[in-house]
Amino acid sequence: MKAAIIGATGYGGAELIRILHTHPHVSIHSVHATTMIGESLTKNYSHMRSFIDKEIEAVDIEKIRKEVDVVFTATPSGVAANMAEEFLSAGVKVIDLSGDFRIKNPDIYKEWYKIEPAKSGLVNQAVYGLTEWIEEDLTDVNLISNPGCFPTSALLGLAPVVKSGLVDTNSIIIDAKTGVSGAGKGLSQATHYSETNDNFKAYKINQHQHTPEIEEKIKGWNNKSKFVTFTPHLAPMTRGIMSTMYMTATEKVTEDQLIELYNEMYKDDYFVRIRKKGEYPTTKDVSGSNFCDISITYDERTNRITVISVIDNLVKGASGQAVQNMNKLFGFEEKAGIDFMPLFP
């Protein structure tokens, strides 16, 4: 099987290359971008030397769609929306790592993304690829909308209690901390080393476009849900997301019951690891891997549940999950090519 990667020069693209180059069932056919065309991948990413020496190609949809079975689009907002149809019509499956197909409601998309949404036909045929919670039959599915990094971390941590009706969904507060690689390879004052190192920042309070993505999924699981509060922070580290999530219980529960619930709900999910009582995951526990580690705490005094969920933003939060979705889509083993032990320390 052959794959093309569009947006190969960004961190998401680079991580796709790292993962796919050892995948047992797929080979990287070509890599594409809008910059550095004609140059070698390793000019941009020295670490890839000895592994892959492909030339970066322009995006020639006509050509690509004749040559590959699956396309990964790791592109800025609005790009995949414009090219997906041509791949799909040629029988090429598309896994999109951008936000173009994540929001089903076009008005909400427009409100948060400030650009026109993708065609509704496309949006509707896209399956939201939070792999552990895909409920659709994938037989005839050709377009996967890979979740955002924050929503992946948040939703995996929230699903069991939200689906069980154990929490007041409108009480949910998600305080998220991300490593700086989440901001991508592009330069900005916010990611300039001297002003980022040894510094902690909040950003886009009440305005981050991952908010409606989280809300839409939670509403799908529990129709009483109206909103969540979501606040992203930039932590002085390269990789990793921690979501610390607060919510009020709707009935009497114990910490033991909650942990059991999570273990039960995720018992068939290799990439979700539930922590024992009193243990909390750290972002390094999953660094470089596709795991999501989760801890659950309940406080009788306040009747609040605190869930901690950590992922590597570039793996389970982006390229790892994209490959996990590809595995599901093509009927490969879920772990194929993504079963890395985290790198620690």
Add this chain to the structure above:
Amino acid sequence: MKAAIIGATGYGGAELIRILHTHPHVSIHSVHATTMIGESLTKNYSHMRSFIDKEIEAVDIEKIRKEVDVVFTATPSGVAANMAEEFLSAGVKVIDLSGDFRIKNPDIYKEWYKIEPAKSGLVNQAVYGLTEWIEEDLTDVNLISNPGCFPTSALLGLAPVVKSGLVDTNSIIIDAKTGVSGAGKGLSQATHYSETNDNFKAYKINQHQHTPEIEEKIKGWNNKSKFVTFTPHLAPMTRGIMSTMYMTATEKVTEDQLIELYNEMYKDDYFVRIRKKGEYPTTKDVSGSNFCDISITYDERTNRITVISVIDNLVKGASGQAVQNMNKLFGFEEKAGIDFMPLFP
């Protein structure tokens, strides 16, 4: 005026020395500890060379109380509780940086600190030194209980809305992130570089002893308050605390009104800086200084207020505020000796 520092080898003690050595009205008379006795301060802290070459002395209360006007205790739990009385009875004022006198209710102290509380007579005469909100007349006050680093950050950010009754105090959630210096100079796996660098951790969820300290103060301001949720996290940086705080508004407000309220309430407080609408402070904005920078955000969708409050944990969160309290206690100008511009970048 002469000061003695007890616990001079820890980071709080070292920061007191950095601050007091340039104070216009106080001189450091002696420095004390239970380790490194007889050695020079600069053996432990090379950066102090050329500034101070005092020998570290044992804690001889009899001797100290004859020689100084004020004692700073930057000591582990339970130590100041046992020595304060002897200083006070000799007319020496005491500023305690530990938690020994912070909690008025002895049962609550015992429950969270897991040791016996200080004598109630002492606890009751101690004034809680959140400087901006000291309401007591300090004329006859001799014992100041300097707030914890997290409570300083949280309470300065909460006071205006809590005192105004604008928020449901039981909805308050404090998600706090601290630099590693908050864990002190003592060694531990949790502060071992290789496992802390590029890593993000939560700890003591629902169990941190700063929780009741915050709650007691909030109850004092608003008697409907029963509890808060407080979660500390360790961020990979040396200095700084950010508290991100969430709460539900009890009446219709706007962001502009809230910002105006904060500006008004802190208009005479040099060390609190309120940010303009749309700006959020970062921890580096106050690094090395005694400032607390605060931003306020309101979300109509959720009816929630988000307050961000940042301090340098070793300055406003410990030694800087201790000196600010000393200034108030002795009638010096509030800024005396602590008016440092933050170090950036």
Add this chain to the structure above:
Amino acid sequence: MKAAIIGATGYGGAELIRILHTHPHVSIHSVHATTMIGESLTKNYSHMRSFIDKEIEAVDIEKIRKEVDVVFTATPSGVAANMAEEFLSAGVKVIDLSGDFRIKNPDIYKEWYKIEPAKSGLVNQAVYGLTEWIEEDLTDVNLISNPGCFPTSALLGLAPVVKSGLVDTNSIIIDAKTGVSGAGKGLSQATHYSETNDNFKAYKINQHQHTPEIEEKIKGWNNKSKFVTFTPHLAPMTRGIMSTMYMTATEKVTEDQLIELYNEMYKDDYFVRIRKKGEYPTTKDVSGSNFCDISITYDERTNRITVISVIDNLVKGASGQAVQNMNKLFGFEEKAGIDFMPLFP
């Protein structure tokens, strides 16, 4: 084939586990240590969950030597010296990651390590495992002395010019910078986060025990060599070593010739990557991998050659190279189990 790891709780041991658990020809039979006996590996290292759940066992040589084909000793100085013989006599091959067998001259060992050397019979039968430069026939070899992290980085960068006689070996100066994981999992003030972060330190100037290890090998390559200068530094990062090496050319050379020489000498060595003219490797270029990246620069003005050599101290500088040596010893493909693409960013 079965392997035992002695010293499994340190970073070297943990990295051996990460590498060996996916090795196609070897399985981890048992893990041993002197602490945490009876506990699960994952209690110490959460990142290993779902991969390995072995119990940490005491070191019972009698038992181990009956059960395994190869033993890795990732132990403190002096430990492997005392246990190697019993493994060897039972036909178990030993790969030692400590310094016990690295120095052939017992007086020099004693002078630098300050303890008694291993028995000379053992030292003499040990082959120094700088894999790319092993010249011995390995047919009957049973004991590999895995090089130190600094010597690996330095010697790979020096070998071509030293062996060619192109440099005055007594002019060699090695300025090395290591990530903090090189100091291990044990706690110390030198690796305490608050004093290590954002800080740069030199240590053991003229006194580091890797000096004679480098010198002995260089003398073996060029008998005019008497000494090198080696200075280690601690950089505020977790993984990685950069050795910047200075030396005077003995004859007229050009940068192009030097680069060609390196390319030629390493043309069959997968894990050594020579950079193009004008490009220098960074430590992240090899992070998490077994690669050693090298750049060569020549300055006509000074007639000096500057070689930069980077490795991941825990992989090529320790456990990766140990497995590479095991592969050679047992006739497996050199890359087996260690062909990881570096993790970037």
Add this chain to the structure above:
Amino acid sequence: MKAAIIGATGYGGAELIRILHTHPHVSIHSVHATTMIGESLTKNYSHMRSFIDKEIEAVDIEKIRKEVDVVFTATPSGVAANMAEEFLSAGVKVIDLSGDFRIKNPDIYKEWYKIEPAKSGLVNQAVYGLTEWIEEDLTDVNLISNPGCFPTSALLGLAPVVKSGLVDTNSIIIDAKTGVSGAGKGLSQATHYSETNDNFKAYKINQHQHTPEIEEKIKGWNNKSKFVTFTPHLAPMTRGIMSTMYMTATEKVTEDQLIELYNEMYKDDYFVRIRKKGEYPTTKDVSGSNFCDISITYDERTNRITVISVIDNLVKGASGQAVQNMNKLFGFEEKAGIDFMPLFP
């Protein structure tokens, strides 16, 4: 006395503001730049709030030279060369933090800087402001060329042995490591957080423009000197430079003699602190301060001296030394306004 700062938006300019705003004898009259004109300083640098609220002005030389006594130029190469004369002719003293007047030989300037040198009349009247080693009578001096950050660190560490003739100057190798703030506020891939954090890089090997600056000064001290080797590295930290310097002794010396020599030579220099035998400075020991800490080591085996010299690149390596020079030029106390204790941890 009134000062203007040209280039106020860069890190050097910002640090000048931090230092000058508390200077007892000078006030900041105006701040100038080519960007952000008309905006408040605190829009760019939030940490300055409550201290200074000047508006950033364009560079109107006519106006500035009528209003101030001294001008600091913290500008890119070539800018000060073009404006200095107009200030000088109006009797305004100029302290230039760029490289425009550092190199006396115009051919060498052109070779390394790749642009035309300043007028030789200007270059010749400029005094090189390595404050501890200014030998000129400053009575009629109006133009100070403030040294580069690397040369400051290197030359302070080399001066005693070079001037004493104790070392072969052509054997000098300077391996320097700088924090990322040395690269300034401008954005670049090399200072992008995700690719800089946890990474170590060398750059401009044999090509850095600070090389001839160091060489020229050393030749002035010892006319046998022909060249030095200088290699800069970027370390993952914000502030600080460590220069590790290697050189061969020309006669028999001992470590004790060398340390005594340094103590003697710097006995009147408050800002140079010589370490005791066996102690080495770290960059954090001087962070935020104007100190240069130096250690000296001698190795009998190799007959090499190793000198370690650390500074804060933005203080002693730029703005602090500029103010130290201003103090000398105007006859103020050398320490005035720059006597900060380092910030540790």
